[in-house]
Amino acid sequence: MAKPKTKLENKPQTVVAPAPKWNVVVLNDPINYQGYVVIAFVSVLRITSPEAKKLMRTIHQNGRTTVWTGERERAEMLALELQQWHLNALLEKDA
Numbered sequence: 001m002a003k004p005k006t007k008l009e010n011k012p013q014t015v016v017a018p019a020p021k022w023n024v025v026v027l028n029d030p031i032n033y034q035g036y037v038v039i040a041f042v043s044v045l046r047i048t049s050p051e052a053k054k055l056m057r058t059i060h061q062n063g064r065t066t067v068w069t070g071e072r073e074r075a076e077m078l079a080l081e082l083q084q085w086h087l088n089a090l091l092e093k094d095a
Contacts, residue, residue: 019071019072020072020093020094021069021070021071021093021094022069022070022071022072022075022076022091022092022093022094023066023068023069023075023091023092023093023094024066024067024068024069024075024078024079024082024089024090024091025064025065025066025067025089025090025091025092026055026059026064026065026067026082026087026088026089027059027063027064027088027089027090028059028060028062028063028064028088029087029088031086032086032087034056034060037052037056037059037087038052038053038056039052040082040085040087041055041056041067043085044078044081044082044085045067045068045078055067066092067082067089069094072091075091076091079091
């Protein structure tokens with residue numbers, strides 16, 4: 001016996017937008033030595049010393065810079081760790 005043909009229905013697809021990205025921003029401060037900031041970045045962000053020095057110089061010249069962008073939970077953890085190193089770190093929604 002032949003199988004009956006089934007008609008496929010065209011249902012509208014639900015598109016789920018990706019979760020927004022978050023920036024970890026570090027502000028310049030007059031308290032911490034530049035070498036200390038580099039050590040903090042290497043330890044917390046797990047980046048190389050030259051990368052950390054470049055970020056530190058950008059903060060020193062511009063007053064702030066984004067040091068990491070990604071999922072909110074990880075961004076919150078990194079910002080908290082940087083704050084525990086006594087750096088002025090905050091979160092901003094990525095544009």
